[in-house]
Amino acid sequence: MNQPKPDWYEQAKGGPFAKPLFTEEMKQEVNRQVMEERPRKRNFAMWTAALTIGVCLTGLLLFIYPNINSPAPAPASPEPSLNLESPSPVPPESTQTPETQVPELDEQIRLVYENPLDFPGAYPVDLRRVEATRIPKASVIVKRTIEAEGDLGNYFIYVKNEGDSQLYSGMEILTGGVGTLPTSDIYELGPAGELPYLDDIEVRGSYIFGEFYIRIYGVCGANCVTNDWIHFEEGLPGVPIRDFQLNTHIQEVDIDEDGISEVIATISSTIGEVGIFKKINGQIRFVDLNKAFQAEHPYSVIYDHNRKIFSAIFPNLKRMYQYKKGEDVMELIQNAEGGKDPLIIGGLYDGTDSIQLQVGKASLEANWFKVPYKDFGLYLPSSIKEVKFEDGSEYEAENGMGIIQFRDADESTLPYLRKESDLAQYSEYVGTEFWGDDKSIRYDYFLYEHDEERRTYIAIRYKTKDTEQIRPLFLSVVANIRYAPDN
Structure with missing residues (x-):
């Protein structure tokens, strides 16, 4: 099927002029001039004539046959007036990026805790209530047995099929109380890392949010970890229940010194990210410190666990903050320029024993x-x-x-x-x-x-x-x- 030709097609085909511009009379005039020059410099005149003809023909062809892929020419606009006081435009490749401005922050920053599910993808957190499933122990291949301290029972780390790399954790089920014989079943608790990191898996007691949990820590890669907190309820005696899972590095710290430990989560990739999880009115809530410190990408926030200090990292500047005792407030400790960190928290003694x-x-x-x-x-x-x-x-x-x-x-x-x-x-x-x-x-x-x-x-x-x-x-x-x- 033949497509209709655009308007410019006939113009390009026949030229924009009704008659050719390089006429026979023009050709004869060129030859005449060449012949007149021949007695003086014969060879040079011949090349000059050829070159002259070539230039004329080339220019004419370019004028008559424009690039068919080019858009139609825009209407001519009036010639702009010359403004001698205006600077010359800078070519795009020479455009200078404006200097990064470090945000101005108050010496005290009040933190706002929100629903962590409102931050999809920011932190890999799961708050769904999951009851452990009872499965036959013989249906899995146990790779390691962990006897948790404090009479917390035995836990099995296993794969489901020979050759698998995905590890799972399970809890031993006793026929009665502590000291009785185990049954042939176990409670499956969930994924617990990868087989190369089998020896890094930990099971321990955990006191967070003012409650007792059992925490299962697994490793799935160089910067990939899993944390599952399980607890028990009177309505389902002996059945492990998971309602808090966080797949990133964490610290359990009483950061506001109120006697109840919170969970500080850190992510280290191209930047450092830090968030805090705490329970407020029975609900797990979250604050993103990168957002609170205005240190979102490309800036970073890091947490020093030994000194309980949060550092917002900007170009040539580190702002050090400490959680205020008994309040959801961050207090500025020091602006450390030149890349040095303060070691001493200091301050006035407040009577804490x-x-x-x-x-x-x-x-x-x-x-x-x-x-x-x-x-x-x-x-x-x-x-x-x-x-x-x-x-x-x-x-x-x-x-x-x-x-x-x-x-x-x-x-x-x-x-x-x-x-x-x-x-x-x-x-x-x-x-x-x-x-x-x-x-x-x-x-x-x-x-x-x-x-x-x-x-x-x-x-x-x-x-x-x-x-x-x-x-x-x-x-x-x-x-x-x-x-x-x-x-």
Whole structure:
């Protein structure tokens, strides 16, 4: 079927003019001029004539036969007037991206907790109520048996078919109470990671949202984990029920110090994301800290579990926040420029007798000690004891692995110090002194300034070989120093 030709087709075919522009008379005139030039420079004239004809024909063809793929020409517009004061336009490839503006935030940010299901895809959370299914134990292939601490029973990690990689968790069913024989069935609890990470699976008791759960932690990849919390109800005795599943890295922390632990979820990919789950009026609710800190992509938020500090990361700036005690409020601790983090939370002592120190994955109860003859104090776990002298006290790990000392903020009394890279990230770090020819003893110095006039040095002393074992505990203690004037 022949398609109708567009308007420009006939024009292109026959040309825009009724008569040819390069007539026979024009050709003869060109030849005449060529012949007249021949006596002077014969060869040059011949090439000139050929070139002249070629240029004319080429120009004419381009004028008559435009590109048929080009759109119809737009109507001619009036010639714009010249504005000498206007800058020349910048080519698209040279356009400069405006400088990123770091958002201005208040020193206190009130958090708004919302339904986590209103954030689809943000965090892989499942709040559906799922009752465990009873299946024959003989129908699965058990790869590992975990005896949970605290008489919480036995748990089986298994695959459903030989050659499978997907792991599942199941709970042993007893014929009666604790100590009775198991039945031939188990309760299937759900997926629990992948076979290469079989030994990383954990089952432990968990106190979150003011309730007791059993938490099953599984690993499915380098940055892929599963967390399932199960509990039991009087209406279904012995039947595990899951109503909270979170497939990302988490910490169980009493972040607002009200005696009830929340769940802090972190996602690390191209950026860092942090959210907090807590129970409000019997419902699990969620706050996205990237949104609260205005640190959404491409910015990041990270959580320091040891110091309970949330950091919003912007270009050349880190804003450090701490959860306010008893309130859903984040308080600004410090703007840390140049990539350094504050180690010491500090602040005025508020009369709290004990806190929970975070040391790695462990949570240690620590009690308040006022430093004699100084306007400072610290929280010590049971593994660190106060040693009293006539002119003050120092604080020694009971295994003799190290001590913590307070010193006057007099720079003239400091020994020669040098900065070590393993502590250079902390803004309060002053430097390190080594003792012994083999540098077997190490003193790390930090400066805490409550304000310009209320300052103190803190030194931690330990054997270099015990760095990884004792220093995390000492740093956690130092991080929780408080200003505590006598009056």
